[in-house]
Amino acid sequence: xxxxxITYYTADWCVPCQTFKPVMEAEVxxxxxxxxxxxxxxxxxxxxxxxxxxLIVVRRGKRVLGQFNQAMTANRLRLHLDEFQxx
Numbered sequence: 020x021x022x023x024x025i026t027y028y029t030a031d032w033c034v035p036c037q038t039f040k041p042v043m044e045a046e047v048x049x050x051x052x053x054x055x056x057x058x059x060x061x062x063x064x065x066x067x068x069x070x071x072x073x074l075i076v077v078r079r080g081k082r083v084l085g086q087f088n089q090a091m092t093a094n095r096l097r098l099h100l101d102e103f104q105x106x
Contacts, residue, residue, distance in 0.1 A: 021079050023052045023103055028067070028074035030059050036073040039090035043075070046096050050104075077103045 025047055029036040047054040059069050067076060076086045077100075084103045091099075 022050070023084070023100070024078045024080075025052055025054045026057060026065075026067075026076045026078070027054060028057050028059055028064070028069050028072055028076070030072050033072045035090040039073055042090075042093050042096060046093060046100060050100065052100075079106070 025043070027040070027043060029040070031037075044054065057064065059072055067074070071088050073090055074086060074088045077084045084106045087099060
C-alpha cells in the first residue's frame with residue numbers, strides 16, 4: 020500500500036497551527052509519510068477551499084482520502100492517520 024501524502028495548510032498568525040506543527044511533524048516522520056506546508060496567505064491553494072486553519076488534507080497519490088481542520092493531541096492524530104492508512 021502506498022504511503023500517505025499530507026498537506027498542511029497553515030498561516031503565520033495561527034497559534035493552533037504553530038502549536039500543532041511539531042506534533043504533526045513527529046508523527047509523519049515516524050510513519051515515513053510526506054509532509055508539505057502551504058501558507059494560506061502566500062501560496063497557491065491548489066483548488067482547495069480553505070475556510071479555517073489548520074487544515075490537513077490526506078492523499079494517496081492523487082486521490083484525496085479526507086481532511087480535518089483542527090489541532091489535536093498526538094494520540095488523536097495517530098487515530099486519524101491510522102484510519103486514513105486503512106482506506
